[in-house]
Each structure stands twice: as C-alpha cells, then as structure tokens.
Amino acid sequence: MKQYMPINKEQLEKLPIETQSAILDTLQAYEKVYVEYANGQYTTSTGISITCHYPDDHKFIGIAYWQDHYTREEHKQHIAVMNSYSSPE
Numbered sequence: 001m002k003q004y005m006p007i008n009k010e011q012l013e014k015l016p017i018e019t020q021s022a023i024l025d026t027l028q029a030y031e032k033v034y035v036e037y038a039n040g041q042y043t044t045s046t047g048i049s050i051t052c053h054y055p056d057d058h059k060f061i062g063i064a065y066w067q068d069h070y071t072r073e074e075h076k077q078h079i080a081v082m083n084s085y086s087s088p089e
Contacts, residue, residue, distance in 0.1 A: 007035060007064040015061075016042060027066040028078035035061040 005011075012020055019035065019042040026033045026044060034048045038058040066075050 005062060006068055007062040008068050011062070012064065012069070018042075019044065023064045024069060027064060027069055028075075029082045031066055033064045035064060037061055 007015075007023070012023060015023070015035070022044045023033050023035065026046060030046045033044050033046060036043050036045075036059065038055045040057065042061070070078070
C-alpha cells in the first residue's frame with residue numbers, strides 16, 4: 001500500500017493560494033486535512049471516502065496535519081475561538 005507523506009510547509013507553498021488558505025483555515029479547527037486533485041481543481045476535506053469511479057486526472061495529494069503548520073499554543077487558541085462560537089450564552 002502506498003504511503004503518503006504529510007503536506008509540510010514547503011509542499012504547501014507549491015499549491016494554489018486558495019488551496020493553501022483552505023488547508024490552513026481547516027487546520028485551525030481540525031487535526032488533519034486531506035487534499036485531492038480532480039476535474040482540474042484541488043479539494044480539501046476533513047474526511048475521505050472511496051468511490052467506484054475517479055476522474056482521469058484524479059490524484060491524492062496528501063494529508064496536512066496541524067502540527068506541521070501551527071504551534072501547540074496556536075492550535076489551542078484556534079480551538080478556543082471555535083468553541084466560543086458554539087457555546088450558548
């Protein structure tokens with residue numbers, strides 16, 4: 001089975017700006033983000049599924065982990081902000 005390397009900062013910089021932003025924004029609230037390329041565009045998600053048909057240009061790019069892009073303190077702050085949005089007052 002092929003092993004995918006995590007998407008580090010250097011690899012992140014090679015992706016389109018919109019994809020970089022989507023990855024970093026999602027990592028503020030989640031531990032990892034899956035990145036794929038299909039139908040001429042990059043997609044990001046917090047989960048992954050297997051389908052019976054993929055486009056000819058489909059490619060799994062990799063997985064971005066928060067630890068590779070944020071410090072533990074930054075991640076805690078992001079989670080605290082996210083939790084403040086969902087807490088009833």
